[in-house]
Amino acid sequence: MEFVFFLTAAVKAGTCLLYATLGEIISEKVGHLNLGVEGMMQMGAVVGFIAGFTFGNPYIAVLCAALAGACGALIYGFLTISLKANQVVTGLTLSIFGVGFAAFFGKNFVGKKVPEAITTFFAPIKLPVLGDIPYIGQIFFNQSVYVYFSYFLVIAIYIYLYKTKWGLNTRMVGENPVAADASGIPVDQYKYFNIALCGALCGLGGAFLSLVYISIYPVNVVSGRGWIAVALVIFAMWNPGKALLGAYFFGALDIASFWLQQYTLPVSIYFFTALPYLATVFVLIFTSMRKTSNKKEPAWLGKNYFKEDR
C-alpha cells in the first residue's frame, strides 16, 4: 500500500514536468530549441498564483498563467523568428528574465496561502468506474482535475502532431523549412503558433506547482524543474506518449530521495537526483548512435530559417 501512495505522489510530482515537456516538444518539433522553459514556468507560476490569490477563481488563475507563459514565449519567438537571434542565447536570457520576473512580482506573496476556492477545486477527485480499478485507480484516477487535463493534453497533442495536417506541417517546418516554404506552408506563422503554445503549456506547468502542488507560496517555486523538462524532451524522444511515462519516472525520482531516506541504501541518495540527467545523457547517446531518424531530434533544431538564404 505504501508503494501505491508513492506512485500516486510520483504522478502528482510528474505532472508539472509533463505540461512543460509537452510544450517543449511542440517547440522543438517546429525547430526551435527554447531553453527558456524554466523562465516561462516561473512566469506562469507567479502570475497564476497572483491571479488566483486576487480573484479566487481557478479558471482565471489558470488562464492568466497560460497567458504569462505564452507572453514569455512570444518574446523568444519574436527575437528568434522575426529577428533571427540565436536560439540558445535567447532562451537562456528568457530563463534569466523569468526567474527575475517571478522573484520580483512574487516577493510580496511569499508565505501566502492558496485561496480555499482554488484548493477545493483542484482537490483529488475519484473518477467513477476507473477510480475503482485496484492500484491503477488509486494511482491515476484519484487525482486533481489539473492532472486529468494533462492526460487529455497528451492525447490531444499526439493527435495534433501526428494525425492532423497542421501537425504534419509543423513537423515539416522543423525537419526542413526550405521544403516546407517551397510547398507553400507559412513557416513563420507555424513557428509563432507552436512557440506560443509551448509557452502556454510551460506556464500551466508552473501554475500547477504554485496552485496545486504546494499550499503556501515559497521563494522559488519552480526551482530548476524547467531544466528537467528540457532533459525529459530528449528522454521521451520527442514523443508525447513517452513524455507521460518519462514525466512520472522523473517525478518518482524527484520524491524518491525523500522517501528513500527511511531505508539504508548502498548508494548515496544524491544518485537519485542525478539519475534524470544521467538517463537523459544515455538516451541522447544511444539515439545518436542509431541510424533511425524518426527517434532523433528534428533536423533543423536550433537553426533559424532565413528565407533569402535559400
Add this chain to the structure above:
Amino acid sequence: MLHIVKKDIPKTREKIVVRLAAVLAALALASILVLVAGANPFELYFGIIQGCFGSVYRFAATIEKMVPLLVLSLGVMVAFKMRFWNIGAEGQFLMGAVGTTLVVRLLPDLPLPIMLTLMIVVSFFFGAVWLIVPAFLKARFGTNETLFTLMLNYIALTLVTALQYDFWKDPAASGMPKIANLPQNALLPSASGFNLSILMAVIIVLVMYYFMNRSKIGFEIAVLGESENTARYIGINVTKTIMIAALISGGLCGVVGMMQVTSVSGALSTQITGGLGFTAIIVAWLSGLKVPFVVVNSFAFAVLLQGASYIQTAFQIPGSVAEMIQAIILFFILGSEFVIQYRFVSDKTKREVA
C-alpha cells in the same frame, strides 16, 4: 513588397551606434520597472555606477566579478567559434573547483607555488574532461552537444551537492552542510582587494588572442566553424581539431573553478558559479566571438552584477530587479543584431541589384 536581405559587411561604427541605442532603449523600458519597484530610475542607474567605481574597494569588487566571467567567456568562445555549442560552462566550472579541492584534500601540506600550479593543472584537466566526452561523441556519432553539455551541468551540480552535504562535509562546521575552507597555503595571494587571478586572466587573454588569431589550430577551428566540408577539403583533421578545441574550452572553464575557490569563495560549494557559466555564453555570443570584445563585454556585465549587489543594499531594491534589467538589455541587444545584419529592400531595388 518589402524584403529582408543580409548586409554585405556591417560597419563597425554602425554596430556601436545600434548597440548603444539598444541599451538606451532597454534602460528606458527598465525604468518603468524601477518606478514600479518604487525608486527613481536615474538615482538607481547613478547608484549602479557609484557601486562599481565609487571607491577602490568597490572597483576591486567589480574586477573580482569580471575575472571569472571573462575567462569563462573566452572558454565558451573557443567552442562556439567551431559552432560547437558548449553550454556546459557551469558544469566545467564546478568540476574545476572539485579538482582544486581534491588537490588540497590529498596533498594539504604543499608549499603555495607548487600547490597553485598543481591546482591549475588539475582544474584544467577536470574541466576539460567534462567537455571532451560530449566532444568525442559529437565527432564520432553526431550526438547533440547542446543538450549533452546542458545535462552535464546538472550532473556536476549534483556531484557537488553530494560532496557538500555528505562526503566532504566539514565535521567542524557544527552540522552546517559546508565544505571546509581552504588552508592559507592554497589561497591566491592578494593585495588591497585585487588578487592574483587578475594576472592569470590577463595572461589568458593574451594567449587566447594569439591562439585565435595567429596560431594554426586557431585558424583550423575557425575554418571548421565556417564549413566542415571546407575543413575536410583542405586537409584539416576534423576529429582532432574538435578534441583540441574542447580541451581548451572546457579546460579554461575548469580553471575558473580553481580561481574562484582559491580567492573569492575560499571553499567549494554549490553556490560558487552564481549562474556565471550561463552569462558567459551570452557574453561570448554578443562579443561576436572576438577576444577584445569579450574583454569589453565582460567588464560591462561585471558592472551590472556589481551595481546590482550594491543597489540591493543601498536602495533596498530587490536583486531580482537587476536580473530583469539585465535580461531586458540582453533582449534588446539580441534584437538589435537584426538591424546590424540585415536591411529591408523593396521589390524594385532588389531586382535592380540582381
